[in-house]
Amino acid sequence: MRLKLLALWVLAALPAQAADPALLSQLDALFAKRNDAESLKALEAGLKDALTAEPEDFELAWRKARILQWQADGATEKKLKMVLGKQTWEAGDKAAKLQPARVEGYYFAACGIGSYSQAVGIMKALGDGLEGKFNERLDTALKLDPGYDYGGPWLVKGRYYFELPWPKRDLSKSVTFYEKAIAKYPQSLRAYLYLAETLLKDGKAEKARDAIEKVKQGSTAYNPAEGQRVQQWAKKTDADIQEELK
The missing domain is CATH 1.25.40.10 (Tetratricopeptide repeat domain)
Structure with missing residues (x-):
């Protein structure tokens, strides 16, 4: 009975889903060519389909945050930057919850808060208490890697x-x-x-x-x-x- 309970505990501790390594390699190859419109479009579609099938996969979650941050970082229109920054923040937080010992989620969440703050204005961001949220995530990333x-x-x-x-x-x-x-x-x-x-x-x-x-x-x-x-x-x-x- 004890062995059965231990086995169940181990299974529960393991990720429920794991993205195919070949798929991850394909997504990374597309990310490397993200300044090409067609590659970016294919990356977004591939991530969307993969996350629909495996919504709790860490490797997919942080990759979603990564491409969102790339887009937020390059956005020149404030409203778009704000939206993308918030989406990056949320995607990063999800990745951090899935794998608290990995750097990616905290890093991209901090980047997302940074982009969001740039869009709304640094003074407003400080007034809204975003500085603490930003530093909490970034300082964790700094400690991890x-x-x-x-x-x-x-x-x-x-x-x-x-x-x-x-x-x-x-x-x-x-x-x-x-x-x-x-x-x-x-x-x-x-x-x-x-x-x-x-x-x-x-x-x-x-x-x-x-x-x-x-x-x-x-x-x-x-x-x-x-x-x-x-x-x-x-x-x-x-x-x-x-x-x-x-």
């Missing part, structure tokens, strides 16, 4: 200190987190872009110019869609730096 997604948790924390209003803003702390990411992932163009923007805001335009050159001249091979997006964003930052140096 700060190097995830090319140092993503470090970059998000650095950006947090960059975007806070005075007197909470701390550009020195912001730079410290970017440097941690760069030390481990020197290929990360986003890390150098964030560093350049922070140095420029801190009145260090010459150092900002050095950082933005790393973005302009860097290879996108490590993550083509990400790298190409960041290099596109860098054009405005580069122009701002050149204007400051005149």
Whole structure:
């Protein structure tokens, strides 16, 4: 009887459903080509069908949060960014509940709250108490795996200190987190872009110019869609730096 109860307990502790590894590989391949409209469409359709069949699968849940964050991060219209940010937040939270010991859910939930906050405005987000929710998730991600997604948790924390209003803003702390990411992932163009923007805001335009050159001249091979997006964003930052140096 005891053995039977133990077996039932073990079965209950295991994930009820598990996505096919081949399917996950296909979804990851499509994500790698997410800057292509057809690949993005196929990824969304594939995730939707897979989650309909296996709604409680962690590997599918965090991948849903990942593509939502990519879309929220790139959204320029505030209402769309707000909607996508909230969806990312919710998808990340679901993944975190499914696998509390894994970094992905907390990380993408924090990213989603960040995108949502950017859309509604940082002051409103602070007034609505989102800062605590954001840091709770991000700090958990930092403890679990700060190097995830090319140092993503470090970059998000650095950006947090960059975007806070005075007197909470701390550009020195912001730079410290970017440097941690760069030390481990020197290929990360986003890390150098964030560093350049922070140095420029801190009145260090010459150092900002050095950082933005790393973005302009860097290879996108490590993550083509990400790298190409960041290099596109860098054009405005580069122009701002050149204007400051005149």
